[in-house]
Amino acid sequence: MLVLVGYASEHGSTRGIAERVALVLAETGIAAEARPVADVGDAGVYDAFVLGSAVHANAWLPDASRFVERNRALLAERPVWLFSVGLARVVGGWFEAHAPEPREVSRWREELLPRGHRTFAGALLKEHLPGAGRLAYRMMHGRYGDFRNWPEIDDWAQDVARSLPAGIRTTGTRTAGARTAGPARPADHGRRAS
């Protein structure tokens, strides 16, 4: 029994969250594997899915959207959780109010009936944005830094672990520990909010 924590990440912050979720699942005795969705061949080998993506222009990255669309029939039959990683919560104001959820997530909520969807605050460095993007971000009073909230991520992962059907749990951590490479606790990934 195996859980995929699949992700699409352009600059690494979503990858860090996925690895942390997989680590928390492993700590509770669940075999979990954090992998870029673009590297997943046969999704049918997984019994449950935690899928996440960085948000760009209020949408999931194409790799992640493609994975969901390609495996839609399978995902509709198995337990699925979704997470999005963006900065709307950090920017706040108009931006947060008008971009509450990536577009496709709203659709998948109805089609796949995921057990949950959580938006986590991510990370952004100035060099990640093109010139025009920096200007727009400054006008929104956006801040640069790493805003990932590890206790919130851990709590959510523990909720997922508790909600997984009993058959997906392994006994002990034998398989899970070997499969999962994730950030150790406490993980702050070295960058500070600015």
Ligand SMILES: Cc1cc2nc3c(=O)[nH]c(=O)nc-3n(C[C@H](O)[C@H](O)[C@H](O)COP(=O)(O)O)c2cc1C
């Ligand atoms: C070009 C670009 C566009 C972005 N657009 C959005 C957006 O529409 N909404 C949002 O909440 N965050 C947006 N962000 C912030 C990213 O989602 C955030 O930095 C995230 O942590 C990036 O994940 P990654 O490090 O895994 O690539 C954008 C970032 C970039 C670089």
